[in-house]
Amino acid sequence: MNYKICYEEIPLKVYTDGNKIYKIEFLKTCKENNIDFLAEFLKLLKEGRSVFFIDFEKIDPSIRLILETVYKIPYGTVTTYGEISKKVFNTNDYARFVGSALSKNPIPVLIPCHRVIDRNLRLHGFSGGLTLKEKLLKAEGIEIKNGKVDKRFLINL
Numbered sequence: 783m784n785y786k787i788c789y790e791e792i793p794l795k796v797y798t799d800g801n802k803i804y805k806i807e808f809l810k811t812c813k814e815n816n817i818d819f820l821a822e823f824l825k826l827l828k829e830g831r832s833v834f835f836i837d838f839e840k841i842d843p844s845i846r847l848i849l850e851t852v853y854k855i856p857y858g859t860v861t862t863y864g865e866i867s868k869k870v871f872n873t874n875d876y877a878r879f880v881g882s883a884l885s886k887n888p889i890p891v892l893i894p895c896h897r898v899i900d901r902n903l904r905l906h907g908f909s910g911g912l913t914l915k916e917k918l919l920k921a922e923g924i925e926i927k928n929g930k931v932d933k934r935f936l937i938n939l
Contacts, residue, residue, distance in 0.1 A: 785819040788812035789827075790921040792914065794891065796823065802837035805888045808910045827892060828857045836889060845883035851939065852884065855897045858922045859937045862901050869939045881907055891918065903930045 784797045786809065793812035796819070797805040803826075826832035841849055851869050855861055863881050864874035884895040890909055896918040900906040905926070908915035916926055925932040 785816045785823075786812065786814050787820045787823060788815050789820070789823065789891065790917065792891075792910075792917065798834065799837065801834050802840075803834050803889060803892060804837040804840045806890055806892065808890070808914070823892075827894075836892060841888060842886065845886055848880055848883040849887060849889075849893050852887075852895055852898060853893050854939070855894055856937070857894075858924060858935070860897045860899050860919070860924060860931050860935050861937055861939055863898055863906075864901050865939055866898060877901075885909060894918075897922075899931055899936075903933060903936065905929055905931070 783799075784795055787794050787796060791812070793809035795807045795809055796803060797807075822832045822834050826834055826836075836853065838846055838850060847870055848866060851866055863877035866880045867874045867876040870876070870880070880898070884898060885907065887893050887895045887909065890896070896908055896910075896915045905912050905915050905919075919926060919931070924935045
């Protein structure tokens with residue numbers, strides 16, 4: 783089953799198998815909005831719990847650990863590609879690999895790759911584009927000036 787919703791005026795199509803969410807696509811327009819599903823989507827996004835959950839089993843095993851780590855970044859905060867690399871590989875040498883893995887994220891927004899920035903606090907790479915990445919971060923209350931995130935929102939994992 784799939785649901786079309788508008789989150790912060792961002793049109794999304796969310797694919798589910800029962801209560802498992804396995805894919806999200808960005809749409810060009812939002813002509814319908816499933817209010818009940820949107821409420822559960824927001825609970826999962828902000829609180830990490832809902833009647834729905836992320837189906838990590840359908841995610842490519844080569845990137846699953848990276849995406850599971852990114853999923854744990856709290857709402858309203860950001861971290862860096864290098865920090866994800868340190869958490870997963872015990873070195874920040876794989877920051878570029880992390881970026882590559884995030885480009886394959888089948889569940890953007892809920893697996894919040896938009897919360898990952900470069901080491902200079904700049905927005906970098908996002909399947910929906912940098913304008914959309916900035917919009918998602920600002921919707922979470924994160925302050926951005928001249929393409930850089932305010933360091934108060936940066937966390938280490």
